[in-house]
Amino acid sequence: EDQVTQSPEALRLQEGESSSLNCSYTVSGLRGLFWYRQDPGKGPEFLFTLYSAGEEKEKERLKATLTKKESFLHITAPKPEDSATYLCAVQASSTGNQFYFGTGTSLTVIP
């Protein structure tokens, strides 16, 4: 059965305290793994796409990495404005090339 599992469900960090969010997946024929940011009351906003194991992408304080079984979203020296829910999604041949989303990690960065 296709699955996307994100952990932890919630994370509270002090400003400047680096950490990582995890997205593990079990699909066949991965075509892409996507990270989105979602602010309260808004739609998800695209952050990164990773296509193959070993790939890394960076944007400001965020860095996404991909292995054959999981992806990490590393947050370096976070700021309060990084507070949001981070969603992971996979697109695979086993999902009919549709996107399959995890439940998200709610990140709170305390000043």
Next chain:
Amino acid sequence: NAGVTQTPKFQVLKTGQSMTLQCAQDMNHEYMSWYRQDPGMGLRLIHYSVGAGITDQGEVPNGYNVSRSTTEDFPLRLLSAAPSQTSVYFCASRVDRGNEKLFFGSGTQLSVL
């Protein structure tokens, strides 16, 4: 560009009522889709379309209808609302080139009493 526009932002229905959630995009995207988001669950695909005149079912299609008469619009119809359809609904579109990213609207919060 406005991107993906959803209306209304909020809606309250009584059980058995019908309504249409509107979605429009101005990016000339071939692919459009509807998701629902419920607490503790990931976004789940309801219906999708790969072009005008073409629609297909997603993971949770029961109780919903769609049509795609133009590239820009993809309305979602609830024929007879049920409390189980209380959710936040998101419309999303993308260029239909396989593994391209999705662009989301701002959502419709629907309550069915």
